[in-house]
Amino acid sequence: MRFLLDGAGKLVPCTHCAVVQKWQVRALDSFSSRQGTALTQTFFNFKTSFKGKANDLLATCLEAAEDFAHDPHEKWLIFWGDRGNGKSHLCAAVANHLVSVGTPVLFLTMPDLLAALKQTLDLQANTEQESYSGRMRSFKTAPVLILDDLGAESGSAWADGVMFEILDYRYRNRLPTMIATNVALDEFDPRVASRMQDKALATVIKNSAPDFRKRALSER
Numbered sequence: 001m002r003f004l005l006d007g008a009g010k011l012v013p014c015t016h017c018a019v020v021q022k023w024q025v026r027a028l029d030s031f032s033s034r035q036g037t038a039l040t041q042t043f044f045n046f047k048t049s050f051k052g053k054a055n056d057l058l059a060t061c062l063e064a065a066e067d068f069a070h071d072p073h074e075k076w077l078i079f080w081g082d083r084g085n086g087k088s089h090l091c092a093a094v095a096n097h098l099v100s101v102g103t104p105v106l107f108l109t110m111p112d113l114l115a116a117l118k119q120t121l122d123l124q125a126n127t128e129q130e131s132y133s134g135r136m137r138s139f140k141t142a143p144v145l146i147l148d149d150l151g152a153e154s155g156s157a158w159a160d161g162v163m164f165e166i167l168d169y170r171y172r173n174r175l176p177t178m179i180a181t182n183v184a185l186d187e188f189d190p191r192v193a194s195r196m197q198d199k200a201l202a203t204v205i206k207n208s209a210p211d212f213r214k215r216a217l218s219e220r
């Protein structure tokens with residue numbers, strides 16, 4: 001029936017049901033980063049050369065993103081580095097690939113995730129999926145979660161708590177998670193930083209390639 005009775009006798013959507021997983025993703029469509037130019041960003045148009053020369057670092061980033069997209073099971077992939085070097089592009093490419101093979105994926109920035117939660121405090125929720133706990137459940141249990149711009153949020157105690165709750169749940173359940181950030185991992189809450197650096201689960205890649213936007217058009 002796509003629902004389960006929880007311990008308190010309340011009906012909750014069964015998160016293992018593929019139909020429910022697709023609904024949960026669709027319910028958050030307005031906050032998704034999979035729109036506009038992100039829809040055109042793929043592995044094929046991610047360039048691994050710079051100034052006409054092959055760049056090993058960009059090739060490593062592309063390969064790690066492709067590996068994750070082809071088999072995200074029990075993996076975390078984390079890119080960090082300066083702006084403009086393709087972190088969001090690769091997040092979008094992974095999301096686009098997963099959608100193309102029918103895997104439900106939530107792809108959103110951390111500020112948008114927080115906005116989706118805050119909105120539930122202002123609105124009368126009509127469905128479980130529109131409620132705070134329903135959205136939180138979607139973020140925690142999404143078959144694949146891609147969080148862009150982690151650390152770009154205000155850093156309030158509430159935002160830190162949300163980040164920890166989601167990442168801790170996904171860490172404990174080995175759920176596929178991709179993260180892109182401009183912030184060095186050690187600057188995060190130490191509990192989050194240590195989970196992100198668990199080598200048994202997470203691949204962390206520092207992307208120190210230069211800003212693509214500043215490249216001459218002839219070099220792109």
Ligand SMILES: Nc1ncnc2c1ncn2[C@@H]1O[C@H](COP(=O)(O)OP(=O)(O)O)[C@@H](O)[C@H]1O
Nearest residue numbers: 045046047048083084085086087088089212213
């Ligand atoms: N290696 C690359 N190949 C092709 N386009 C790239 C590459 N790196 C960045 N871009 C493009 O440059 C712009 C900025 O990249 P983006 O992924 O948003 O950077 P970041 O998220 O790392 O700040 C985007 O339009 C993106 O498609």
Ligand SMILES: [Mg+2]
Nearest residue numbers: 087088148149
């Ligand atoms: Mg970005």
